[in-house]
Amino acid sequence: MPEATQPAPDAEHRPTLDALQALVGEDLKEVNRLIVERMASPVVLIPQLAGHIVAGGGKRLRPLLTLACARLCGYTEKRHIALAASVEFIHTATLLHDDVVDESELRRGLASANTLWGNKASVLVGDFLFSRSFELMVEAGSLKVLEILAQASSVIAQGEVMQLSISNDTATGEDAYLEVVRSKTARLFAAACRISAVVAGRPEAEELALDSYGTDLGVAFQLVDDVLDYSANQRELGKTVGDDFREGKITLPVIVANARGDGAEKAFWRRTLEDLDQREGDLDEALRLMARHRALDEAMAHARCYAERARQALRPFPESPVKAALLEVADFCVERAY
Amino acid sequence: MPEATQPAPDAEHRPTLDALQALVGEDLKEVNRLIVERMASPVVLIPQLAGHIVAGGGKRLRPLLTLACARLCGYTEKRHIALAASVEFIHTATLLHDDVVDESELRRGLASANTLWGNKASVLVGDFLFSRSFELMVEAGSLKVLEILAQASSVIAQGEVMQLSISNDTATGEDAYLEVVRSKTARLFAAACRISAVVAGRPEAEELALDSYGTDLGVAFQLVDDVLDYSANQRELGKTVGDDFREGKITLPVIVANARGDGAEKAFWRRTLEDLDQREGDLDEALRLMARHRALDEAMAHARCYAERARQALRPFPESPVKAALLEVADFCVERAY
Numbered sequence: 001m002p003e004a005t006q007p008a009p010d011a012e013h014r015p016t017l018d019a020l021q022a023l024v025g026e027d028l029k030e031v032n033r034l035i036v037e038r039m040a041s042p043v044v045l046i047p048q049l050a051g052h053i054v055a056g057g058g059k060r061l062r063p064l065l066t067l068a069c070a071r072l073c074g075y076t077e078k079r080h081i082a083l084a085a086s087v088e089f090i091h092t093a094t095l096l097h098d099d100v101v102d103e104s105e106l107r108r109g110l111a112s113a114n115t116l117w118g119n120k121a122s123v124l125v126g127d128f129l130f131s132r133s134f135e136l137m138v139e140a141g142s143l144k145v146l147e148i149l150a151q152a153s154s155v156i157a158q159g160e161v162m163q164l165s166i167s168n169d170t171a172t173g174e175d176a177y178l179e180v181v182r183s184k185t186a187r188l189f190a191a192a193c194r195i196s197a198v199v200a201g202r203p204e205a206e207e208l209a210l211d212s213y214g215t216d217l218g219v220a221f222q223l224v225d226d227v228l229d230y231s232a233n234q235r236e237l238g239k240t241v242g243d244d245f246r247e248g249k250i251t252l253p254v255i256v257a258n259a260r261g262d263g264a265e266k267a268f269w270r271r272t273l274e275d276l277d278q279r280e281g282d283l284d285e286a287l288r289l290m291a292r293h294r295a296l297d298e299a300m301a302h303a304r305c306y307a308e309r310a311r312q313a314l315r316p317f318p319e320s321p322v323k324a325a326l327l328e329v330a331d332f333c334v335e336r337a338y
Numbered sequence: 339m340p341e342a343t344q345p346a347p348d349a350e351h352r353p354t355l356d357a358l359q360a361l362v363g364e365d366l367k368e369v370n371r372l373i374v375e376r377m378a379s380p381v382v383l384i385p386q387l388a389g390h391i392v393a394g395g396g397k398r399l400r401p402l403l404t405l406a407c408a409r410l411c412g413y414t415e416k417r418h419i420a421l422a423a424s425v426e427f428i429h430t431a432t433l434l435h436d437d438v439v440d441e442s443e444l445r446r447g448l449a450s451a452n453t454l455w456g457n458k459a460s461v462l463v464g465d466f467l468f469s470r471s472f473e474l475m476v477e478a479g480s481l482k483v484l485e486i487l488a489q490a491s492s493v494i495a496q497g498e499v500m501q502l503s504i505s506n507d508t509a510t511g512e513d514a515y516l517e518v519v520r521s522k523t524a525r526l527f528a529a530a531c532r533i534s535a536v537v538a539g540r541p542e543a544e545e546l547a548l549d550s551y552g553t554d555l556g557v558a559f560q561l562v563d564d565v566l567d568y569s570a571n572q573r574e575l576g577k578t579v580g581d582d583f584r585e586g587k588i589t590l591p592v593i594v595a596n597a598r599g600d601g602a603e604k605a606f607w608r609r610t611l612e613d614l615d616q617r618e619g620d621l622d623e624a625l626r627l628m629a630r631h632r633a634l635d636e637a638m639a640h641a642r643c644y645a646e647r648a649r650q651a652l653r654p655f656p657e658s659p660v661k662a663a664l665l666e667v668a669d670f671c672v673e674r675a676y
Contacts, residue, residue, distance in 0.1 A: 124439065124495060130495075131492040143481065147473075154470055161462045
């Protein structure tokens with residue numbers, strides 16, 4: 001974040017997922033075992049391809065949220081394990097289809113599944129993982145949880161189509177962008193948190209508080225993801241810088257820079273993102289324009305605001321180590337930009 | 339069917355879906371209304387693309403089966419409507435992804451969705467329809483039905499990946515082919531029938547009888563579909579002849595012709611289907627080789643056998659107009675080849 005307005009937090013106080021992982025580490029091991037078990041199939045291409053993406057790193061942030069929220073709700077049984085695995089499978093299925101749609105060559109620093117096995121296999125194995133997620137949530141045996149996850153799945157798919165509809169359209173405004181983010185990313189975060197309150201049998205107010213926490217956390221997470229795509233730190237995350245630019249994706253940094261730009265700059269964004277007529281040096285020019293208009297700062301300010309809202313959403317819950325860890329997750333989602 | 343061993347049935351006695359459609363026509367109208375309602379979305383691309391495929395014809399065979407089996411089971415409530423719509427949405431989502439995987443240009447005689455809107459939109463709208471199917475079945479409120487449909491979805495996706503794994507492999511045997519057919523096609527037929535017995539609260543024996551009926555009917559249906567791909571009647575169905583050949587798909591007619599062929603013929607199948615090195619006149623040669631070895635006859639004999647097994651599976655049910663209509667469906671699935 002070369003142009004950050006606030007100094008990066010002291011390395012010693014940087015928020016991490018460590019506390020969260022320590023608190024629910026045993027549960028996460030069970031989730032990981034279940035994930036490996038349910039990826040199995042006599043059709044060898046399935047565990048090969050699914051294993052590549054499931055094992056290929058990833059923070060397991062969404063299942064961690066399900067596990068931690070279950071703990072926060074005082075849940076002591078076992079249904080959250082299958083649900084956390086189910087949430088991760090939904091996420092993984094989405095990644096596989098996203099990579100096909102985005103024609104991505106890399107995913108978490110590794111060759112993407114569509115590069116290695118082709119688009120066809122990625123589409124079908126994505127379908128398989130989505131079906132498996134569905135089986136896992138049925139096993140958890142709660143119709144209310146099923147309703148939440150079914151609706152979340154529809155909203156996610158709708159958000160993906162919406163994103164496709166506005167792709168390469170530089171007239172896209174902040175509202176349309178945020179609607180996509182709320183649908184395609186935040187809704188799964190929200191569901192991942194909320195279902196824990198449901199299996200724990202907590203009152204609706206707590207369900208809704210966790211839903212809000214997940215929603216705002218998810219928006220913050222995606223905003224930062226979109227900033228990172230234009231950030232030099234990106235390479236450390238194993239992604240190439242400027243993927244979104246090359247695809248002509250309209251994200252908040254672009255929306256801000258475009259809105260604040262003059263006629264020549266607007267023409268630049270149209271040429272590069274709408275017409276996808278990109279030349280040597282265009283990515284550098286995009287970064288210069290974003291710096292001039294403090295577009296990444298602006299996007300980060302939005303992200304911080306959502307992270308703060310996520311923290312506030314946890315107010316109904318009494319202080320505890322797991323609540324502290326969930327508060328830290330909100331900071332982590334923003335500060336991982338540094 | 340130029341080389342049929344049995345004469346085509348008299349036109350006057352040809353089996354149709356008419357009786358079935360007449361018996362459950364009112365229910366089907368409700369299903370169609372629900373389908374249109376649930377395709378709706380503020381994201382205009384969704385109803386556009388989904389409407390194209392859902393409205394684009396199709397016999398609604400799978401939802402008809404759910405409705406008819408509910409009637410057969412004496413069910414008098416309304417949950418079968420949402421379930422029938424759900425089954426059709428699963429089927430439609432599969433078609434959208436199939437067309438992407440097969441790179442099909444036509445579907446039921448119309449330009450396929452991927453041709454009109456691109457692969458990306460087809461993948462994502464397929465995901466949306468699958469999510470919608472999931473919402474509909476949750477509304478029906480039976481965990482047992484959800485379990486059946488979730489498992490069916492996994493098996494279908496597994497069958498699709500299996501089909502991809504053996505595509506272009508002329509060493510594929512009848513067993514592997516039938517396993518694909520049972521998974522990718524027959525399992526949804528089976529689930530479509532079985533869930534009606536579940537919502538009707540019928541004993542497990544009836545559930546299993548309907549599952550068997552659906553399985554065998556589905557296998558017969560797919561076998562005939564694969565024969566039709568090499569049949570002149572195909573054009574009447576709005577499909578191009580030889581699609582499977584051009585894609586190098588290994589279906590029963592190919593397996594039979596290849597197994598009965600000499601060295602030169604085996605080399606022909608390898609060149610055309612494995613290497614996809616296809617020249618002018620190759621499709622005609624394929625048809626000649628199939629005629630020589632009576633490969634389409636053999637596949638049709640298999641289909642008749644499965645259709646008869648489907649008929650037998652209904653023996654536990656007392657005679658009734660709806661049972662007669664379901665028996666006729668089995669004949670229809672085979673005789674539509676003529």
